[in-house]
Amino acid sequence: MLFDTHAHYDSSAFDADRHELLSSLPEQGVSLVLCPGSDVESSKACLALAERYSFLYAAVGVHPQEAAAQRPSYLTALRSMLSHPKVKAIGEIGLDYYYDDGIPHPVQQAVFRAQMELAAQHQLPVIIHDRDAHRDTLAIVREYPTVRGVFHCYSGSLEDAKTLVGLGYMISFTGTITFKNARRAPEVIAGIPLEHIMIETDAPYMAPTPFRGQRNDSGYVYRMAETIATIKGLPTEEVIRITTENGKRFFRIAEDEA
Numbered sequence: 001m002l003f004d005t006h007a008h009y010d011s012s013a014f015d016a017d018r019h020e021l022l023s024s025l026p027e028q029g030v031s032l033v034l035c036p037g038s039d040v041e042s043s044k045a046c047l048a049l050a051e052r053y054s055f056l057y058a059a060v061g062v063h064p065q066e067a068a069a070q071r072p073s074y075l076t077a078l079r080s081m082l083s084h085p086k087v088k089a090i091g092e093i094g095l096d097y098y099y100d101d102g103i104p105h106p107v108q109q110a111v112f113r114a115q116m117e118l119a120a121q122h123q124l125p126v127i128i129h130d131r132d133a134h135r136d137t138l139a140i141v142r143e144y145p146t147v148r149g150v151f152h153c154y155s156g157s158l159e160d161a162k163t164l165v166g167l168g169y170m171i172s173f174t175g176t177i178t179f180k181n182a183r184r185a186p187e188v189i190a191g192i193p194l195e196h197i198m199i200e201t202d203a204p205y206m207a208p209t210p211f212r213g214q215r216n217d218s219g220y221v222y223r224m225a226e227t228i229a230t231i232k233g234l235p236t237e238e239v240i241r242i243t244t245e246n247g248k249r250f251f252r253i254a255e256d257e258a
């Protein structure tokens with residue numbers, strides 16, 4: 001059974017058919033889903049979904065693109081959700097330097113550090129968004145050696161991936177690895193142990209080939225398992241089994257919870 005470790009089911013892209021879609025996932029072979037928050041409101045929405053669907057879990061956090069819009073009380077709001085049994089991580093958090101006119105880097109860094117601190121205090125793993133900010137993201141990660149995390153929708157080099165694996169981090173892949181022009185991903189997947197790999201859709205974004213450009217959902221997460229299996233020369237079933245085990249171990253989802 002598949003574990004989609006990153007899907008934004010609070011997104012308005014699912015407003016028309018959220019319940020039908022989520023209800024259909026178990027019969028599509030998806031046994032676990034983690035919904036990461038993008039800001040306080042979205043974290044609350046993910047948690048509400050986690051309360052409704054037994055196979056869905058939540059992470060709470062402020063995405064770097066929302067870093068400037070947060071009220072000063074955002075940390076208090078996040079902290080109040082951490083004791084909920086279905087909150088399994090802080091995320092998604094990190095740095096996004098893609099937009100030249102985006103959120104000022106020092107603002108992003110402060111919000112990222114504050115949430116790494118929160119993760120350290122509460123011994124929760126983190127889900128990291130790193131877009132065009134590899135050097136600064138890695139530097140901040142190194143400041144918190146007790147925090148474990150996953151680099152979601154990984155786009156960096158094999159060398160950086162090996163460094164992260166050495167720090168105990170996980171690497172997670174989306175539909176971008178299925179694109180014809182995916183250059184670095186196959187090299188990264190081949191070069192790191194399967195025990196450090198997780199799979200995700202990042203729905204509603206990043207739909208895999210041949211669905212590129214359409215709305216994505218967890219039903220497509222098997223495509224990432226297939227692609228990784230081809231690159232590693234393993235049966236798809238084994239990649240599904242191990243990536244699901246990896247996700248359960250990483251998010252500390254016990255057998256009796258899943």
Ligand SMILES: [Zn+2]
Binds near residue numbers: 202
């Ligand atoms: Zn995301």
